[in-house]
Amino acid sequence: MVTFASDELIPASEFSKKFGSFLNILVSNKLQKLAILKNNKIEAVVVSKERYESMENALKQYETKKFIDSLEAGLDDVKNKRVHPIDELWDELDD
Numbered sequence: 487m488v489t490f491a492s493d494e495l496i497p498a499s500e501f502s503k504k505f506g507s508f509l510n511i512l513v514s515n516k517l518q519k520l521a522i523l524k525n526n527k528i529e530a531v532v533v534s535k536e537r538y539e540s541m542e543n544a545l546k547q548y549e550t551k552k553f554i555d556s557l558e559a560g561l562d563d564v565k566n567k568r569v570h571p572i573d574e575l576w577d578e579l580d581d
Contacts, residue, residue: 490521490528498524501532508532 494517501508501522511517512534519537522530533541563569 493517494519495521495523498522498529
């Protein structure tokens with residue numbers, strides 16, 4: 487769960503009135519994120535473009551690693567003959 491410091495919690499009305507100031511705070515890295523509150527509930531989180539790109543990059547790397555791990559596990563199954571001929575699998579589906 488993501489936690490927020492009190493200076494990172496901004497009511498939506500204040501955010502809309504002082505958008506430029508908050509944008510400068512994010513771009514200058516004074517804060518990494520801002521949580522926008524509506525009725526005292528977090529409705530959105532705003533981050534700088536730089537931070538967003540970094541997060542996207544990390545997610546892509548994670549997803550790529552999971553995909554490669556899955557491929558390697560499948561290749562290991564083939565190598566160690568822990569696979570079934572496709573005809574057997576189709577027959578099991580028909581049952």
